[in-house]
Amino acid sequence: MSDKIAGRVWKFGENINTDLMLPGHVHAASEEEQARAVFSANRPGWVKEVRHGDFIVGGRNYGMGSSRPAARSIRNVGIACLIADSINGLFFRNCVNFGMLAIECPGVSAAFEEGQTAEVSLADFTVRNTTTGQVLKALPAPENLLALMRGGGIYPVLEKQGLIAPKTNTAA
Amino acid sequence: MGMTIIEKILARASGAKKVSPGDLVVVDVDTAVFIDNAFLPASWREVLKVHDPSKIVVIFDHRAPASDRVSAGSHVTGRAFVKRFGIERFHDVGREIGIAHVVVSDRAYALPGTVLVCADSHTCSGGAFNCAARGVGAPDMIYAATTGKTWFRVGETIRYDLEGRLAPGVTTKDVFLHIAGEFGEHANQNVEFGGGGLKHLSLNARRTISTMGAELSAEFATFEADDLLLDYVRKRNPAPFEAQYADKDAVYKERRTIALDAMEPLVALPDTVVNNSVKISKVAGEKIDQAFIGSCANGTLDDLKMAAHVLKGRRVAAGVRLIVTPGSQEIYRDALRAGYVETLMEAGAVVTNATCGACGGGHMGVLGPNETCITASTRNFKGRMGDPSARIFMASPATVAASAVAGAITHPGEFTREALS
Numbered sequence: 001m002s003d004k005i006a007g008r009v010w011k012f013g014e015n016i017n018t019d020l021m022l023p024g025h026v027h028a029a030s031e032e033e034q035a036r037a038v039f040s041a042n043r044p045g046w047v048k049e050v051r052h053g054d055f056i057v058g059g060r061n062y063g064m065g066s067s068r069p070a071a072r073s074i075r076n077v078g079i080a081c082l083i084a085d086s087i088n089g090l091f092f093r094n095c096v097n098f099g100m101l102a103i104e105c106p107g108v109s110a111a112f113e114e115g116q117t118a119e120v121s122l123a124d125f126t127v128r129n130t131t132t133g134q135v136l137k138a139l140p141a142p143e144n145l146l147a148l149m150r151g152g153g154i155y156p157v158l159e160k161q162g163l164i165a166p167k168t169n170t171a172a
Numbered sequence: 173m174g175m176t177i178i179e180k181i182l183a184r185a186s187g188a189k190k191v192s193p194g195d196l197v198v199v200d201v202d203t204a205v206f207i208d209n210a211f212l213p214a215s216w217r218e219v220l221k222v223h224d225p226s227k228i229v230v231i232f233d234h235r236a237p238a239s240d241r242v243s244a245g246s247h248v249t250g251r252a253f254v255k256r257f258g259i260e261r262f263h264d265v266g267r268e269i270g271i272a273h274v275v276v277s278d279r280a281y282a283l284p285g286t287v288l289v290c291a292d293s294h295t296c297s298g299g300a301f302n303c304a305a306r307g308v309g310a311p312d313m314i315y316a317a318t319t320g321k322t323w324f325r326v327g328e329t330i331r332y333d334l335e336g337r338l339a340p341g342v343t344t345k346d347v348f349l350h351i352a353g354e355f356g357e358h359a360n361q362n363v364e365f366g367g368g369g370l371k372h373l374s375l376n377a378r379r380t381i382s383t384m385g386a387e388l389s390a391e392f393a394t395f396e397a398d399d400l401l402l403d404y405v406r407k408r409n410p411a412p413f414e415a416q417y418a419d420k421d422a423v424y425k426e427r428r429t430i431a432l433d434a435m436e437p438l439v440a441l442p443d444t445v446v447n448n449s450v451k452i453s454k455v456a457g458e459k460i461d462q463a464f465i466g467s468c469a470n471g472t473l474d475d476l477k478m479a480a481h482v483l484k485g486r487r488v489a490a491g492v493r494l495i496v497t498p499g500s501q502e503i504y505r506d507a508l509r510a511g512y513v514e515t516l517m518e519a520g521a522v523v524t525n526a527t528c529g530a531c532g533g534g535h536m537g538v539l540g541p542n543e544t545c546i547t548a549s550t551r552n553f554k555g556r557m558g559d560p561s562a563r564i565f566m567a568s569p570a571t572v573a574a575s576a577v578a579g580a581i582t583h584p585g586e587f588t589r590e591a592l593s
Binding site: 015017019020023024025027028029030031034041042047060061064065066067068069071086087088089090093094097099145147153154156158161162163164165168169 | 591
């Protein structure tokens with residue numbers, strides 16, 4: 001797995017909450033339905049514009065709110081990396097759980113405009129704006145958590161240990 | 173250098189002499205609470221082995237009794253899990269059901285000095301019990317149930333010293349709104365509560381604050397242990413525990429004093445809780461369609477008592493729906509015996525069974541387009557309680573009950589001047 005990844009940036013603000021990413025009315029629905037509802041209240045139509053491999057750049061406390069699997073929805077719409085000034089602790093856990101790469105990088109939201117390309121180096125935890133050339137220092141993620149985020153999350157580990165059954169079709 | 177309360181609990185649970193901000197700790201989980209949402213088809217994974225069934229609690233709350241076929245199916249899955257692994261602490265639809273965090277408090281499942289996890293953000297509620305209680309994700313729960321462990325990042329701690337005493341009609345919900353308005357989010361930080369004012373606050377009042385720790389985005393919200401807490405726990409849970417106290421030379425990122433006497437009723441404006449609190453005079457007269465008192469934050473017996481105090485001999489305004497949801501069936505029974513339920517119902521409130529219900533816009537009391545609600549619950553995010561165009565103001569049970577009578581957002585002062593007995 002390459003230690004350098006790059007993607008087109010979508011900008012979101014401060015305190016972006018889980019209910020915007022995973023609205024309550026699809027909380028009991030299938031993963032596919034949940035993914036279609038991402039940001040439907042604050043940015044309708046976004047899920048049709050976002051492309052596989054794009055990045056989200058957010059402000060402070062990205063992912064505030066509930067324990068619902070909003071990080072999985074962000075992963076399922078194709079976001080390859082989330083970079084934010086700071087990330088809510090519970091949302092970060094779910095990024096680890098569901099294999100969604102999430103990096104905390106103070107100052108990142110001020111350094112990017114929507115549509116620019118961000119290049120993340122996981123070898124030295126830097127974030128570069130390829131348009132402006134600005135390089136920011138990100139907060140290093142603990143190695144084992146980074147491995148989970150990049151390796152598909154916690155379920156493959158539990159499957160391998162024989163603690164949970166392999167995934168079956170869970171469409172509701 | 174010493175440790176804060178949460179650092180002491182995490183050190184003990186991880187077998188370390190000392191933990192410090194920045195550490196990643198792996199801890200033994202003392203209590204893992206599964207809610208019905210955990211068994212939804214898009215969340216659940218079939219568990220083949222359980223580490224220790226005696227450490228697992230299952231409580232149906234978000235969609236209970238079942239609201240539709242999907243939630244009914246999740247309850248079937250949950251009951252099968254309980255049966256397969258012989259889980260004894262199971263709170264199914266019936267006498268012992270309630271909102272998970274409220275049942276955890278009713279039964280003192282959250283033991284002082286221990287670690288408790290649940291896949292719901294308001295699990296921090298148990299922090300009022302000097303417990304490292306934290307909301308985690310659904311996969312974390314399966315990890316905890318199968319391995320007996322979880323991990324935490326240790327954050328810095330902000331200490332709040334509560335001093336003095338609240339005036340009649342002012343509640344700890346107002347204290348929370350003050351903290352959220354004044355200091356904003358506390359992402360990746362812990363909050364710790366103590367001080368001389370604690371002795372005037374019931375466990376219910378403390379639990380409102382700890383539950384709302386989720387809205388501060390705090391990692392943990394932990395209270396000092398005192399005799400009131402320790403006696404309560406010993407009466408309800410025979411399991412051994414060791415409360416943890418902050419060291420005298422504990423290192424805090426900051427210490428802040430909250431003068432309880434200076435608190436006044438506040439309201440959070442719609443769409444977000446932090447940095448959004450205003451004095452009631454700012455929005456007084458704003459017409460409402462619905463008023464709600466309930467949830468893990470405000471469904472306590474104290475909250476129902478306050479609502480009944482305001483509504484006694486009065487009527488809910490025409491055109492306003494007042495929904496009151498006790499936090500557990502046990503609280504519901506206590507409120508019945510105390511006469512609160514009759515007072516509320518005579519005034520025109522609909523008193524529902526104990527469930528998360530209207531708080532999460534789940535299966536009752538959902539808001540329609542362009543409606544306005546004032547709520548004494550946990551969260552007012554856009555779309556949280558129903559249609560995204562609905563506006564959700566958040567306040568204390570006293571303010572919500574007073575507003576239901578007036579038909580518009582109202583200061584509770586004139587309704588609560590007589591002290592509660």
